[in-house]
Amino acid sequence: MLTTAASSYPDRLAICSATRELRYRDFDRAVDRLAAGLRSRFSGAAVALTSVLDPDFAVAYYAVARSGNRVVIVNPLLPAEVLTHVLGVSGAVMLFATPALAGRLAGVRDRLPRLADVVLIGPDASSAGEETLSGFVASSPAEPVGGTPAVAEDDVAVVQFTSGTTGLPKGVLLSHRNVTVNAAQVAAAHHVTGSSVTFNYLPTFHPMHLNSAVCAGATQVLCDSRDVVDSVRMANRYGATHYYSLPVRLARLAVDPRLAGLRFETVTVIASGGSALSARATTRLAEHFAVPVIQGYGLAETSPLTHSDDPRRPQLSSVGQPVADTECRVVDVDSGRVVSTGEMGEVQVRGPQMMVGYLHQDEPATDPDGWLATGDVGHLDEDGRLYLVDRIKDTFKCDNWLVAPSEIERVLERHPAVRECVVVDLPHEFSGAVAAAFVVLRPEADTADRPALAAGISAFVNEAVASYQHLHHVAIVDEIPRSANGKIQRRDLRAAMLAHHDGR
Template sequence: MRPAADTVVGPAPAPGPDLRLDGLVPDLPLDGLLRRAAAEAPDRVAVRTPLGDTTYADLDAEVDTAAGALTAAVGRTGAVVGVVASLDVPFVVAYYGAVRAGHTVAVVNPLMGDDAMVHALGTAEVAVVVAPPHVAERLERLRPRLPGLGGVITAERLPIGLLPPGERDPAPDLDAVACIQFTSGTTGDPKAVQLTHRNLVTNAAQIAAVHGLDGDSVTVNHLPLYHPMHLNSAVYAAATQVLCPDSAPTAAVAAANRHRATHLYSLPVRLAALAADPALEELALDTVKAVLSGGSALLPAPARALGEQFGVPVVQGYGLAETSPLTHCELPADPRPGSVGRPVPGTECRVVDVDGRAPLPAGERGEVQVRGPQLMAGYLHAGGPATDADGWFSTGDIGYQDEDGHLFLVDRIKDVFKHENWLVSPTEIEQVLIRHPAVRDCAVVDHPEAATGAVAHAFVVLAPGAGAAGDPGPDLDELTAFVNHRLPYYQHVKYLDVVERIPRSPNGKILRRSLREAVGASASPSERPTGDRT
């Protein structure tokens, strides 16, 4: 059992922003947020796409219809319904429709590989999947490997079918599992995270509070997929969501100005591309109050460039599938460069020693732990508890807090390594390496070494023109020296390879496992020890 909110374990955990959770969280099921918004603002546009507008009243009615259709398709209530996270209205309808019908909705990332997709759907025991046509074709091909999958529904809208009376308890248990989210699977098979109605409604309230969302807000969603975080928080606030499926860096700016947006949501990889776009100096944001980034780290340089050009804060958030997802966010009114902010209302955070697990004071690095009402019910089919005895969840991230409780992330615990007895962060090395004008992209992993444990191995993508015909490109020893002269000895790069691309996930995270496999596979001619020997 978790301790009361005022219980202190070790040093006092960092408090959230000066916003209280009391009174912000309604006693509603997840789909009840939509029902409430439709009652309060039936004619307000809920979702705007290039194909047209959908009001809250119309969206709620479509969800009622979808609920009946899904129950008819499954043949019972209480099943797991997979919904592919496409950036369109059918996703919204199927997502809330599954929950309204008394099913558990499993959000499916269409960018997962075949093996990961089969593992995820099989683990969650998905009975039926709602998918756009191109994903449905793929799922049909995978069905022989999914004996429990009863069918794949393909439609612009779900078939018409009203929810029969009595098919759903009018007052569902708010602590029942409403949604299954899958972890990214970048370091192993995706895990099935069980999120309750209360988890998701609470986090929607937390996000709306720190982002300043209300009924007058217009949010631009410039993500490749529809993440329930942005959906639920906007519906909680009865705000208008503008979906921008065009991946071009400037498309979101144009959409924001066209629709008089107040908030612009994007990924670090897209914001970095916007910051580097030659057209940036000609762009402006007319009504946007804040640009918000999440999913992976946004480097300070592009954040600064965008903030200076647009004259609005460019802020970062932090969270995990296990936390519904948001736990931290910079307040647009009080950004702290390089930080992911303080805990959202009702959430606690502390940093503990990686080995001894003792809580650490401000400024010291260790593993980040969080505790709060948005924390999952647990992993599906897990063999043990996901938290310690006091309810703290270990995130697997290395970071530190300042005296005011702002969290600064350093790296993933699975990515850091030790050189001698020093903890080395690949991300910190990359942040120096990317400053060299000849480097367009880069990644660093550990390279095992008997004498010291491991050394840094860098992979570099050269900037356009560097190393082109007639240009010998940068001297790699000089490039290595550029980095090593700016870092302590235990972070020095010993190996450096030039590559065509850095493997990344759809949200921009480096797939270090692929690079480690390349390091471990050979001491090939391309593996080039630098002149530095630490």
């Protein structure tokens, strides 16, 4: 995709941030040079890449793929324990990391014997005193050793990790075909063309936004400001046409007292993704800016997009119809039969963007007919639009990050006062949901000051997990209710937690 865009639009601005600009010709050349350096060291290896919102990520992403290696996407907010798992199970031999991530890695580096090199990327890389991306390129051959590797469309290009419900994250294997097909699907669904300027107001660089813009030959603008109002002004300055952000940021913009003085001059659509944006925030922004606010749906297993609302005909609270060449059906959770229009059930999808499979797992990724069970509950309307209702699995999203309660529970259980615990999601106006816990104390625990003890338990956990996994509320209880067969009913516990929180 990049080579085609560079050939067609060599002088067009491809990616820019507050400190750097890359035109397509220079972008492609930078990828070629880095790919040559990677090829001189590795072939068919796993190269991990921190998804920092910076042009360095884009260059390294395409260079790893072009060199005949596979990209392992690493969340820059991972705590050391999960980072060790991701790098270890993927077999990463090299890591492109931010200085902050490299610092967390230092304490566990001895547990990763296959990891040979760490190269710093991002705007702060040059001040950290370690090898940087530019230094790596300067010390590498200008031409690939052994020539350019042959890459087949069904070869694995990307390993994208996703949280499980009962254990550590597992790797999703995406082929070159998966990635390129979905790039075209996203560009078509969002009406991204060569004249578009996509604006990424996101905490990390998601390959979906990178690939769809490159596929269309569009310009990408990266905004890392913490102030949502700054992002609107920057979008106007660059003539943005597509404004991409997260529900948590858009929800905050909708209630910001400065909203009345803001206008979009060139933006034609606001796109929210990752989790649900409330109908109230959606309506407020759409009415204020007089542009459609759309949502989509997808999974790591689907490269990721399967559905998108149509900017020309937005439907409130829907994630839209399937993208091109993609099918969706809803089946009964127990029997697996296809249900009628409007009836609730598990969402299943199939299409050319379906993953190759899971890392180190031999079972098929889909059923014999190619259908992928998503684990989400929803229903379809008569026009094939999908409405999501609930999750079968117990994970939830906080600030667009997928949170597995079991990961937090494992940390909670290490606290000396905790005998038993269950983590559930608590609704939050801006973050979508946050983690909250029911805790049963050990008999020997000091209960003289329960509020202080609860605060101490929260602090213990929050020091050991990523920010989006932080506990926001701890309820100390005598016992955790269970069903007759001894199972925890998280749906009932969520309601109990909400009542407990509201009644404080």
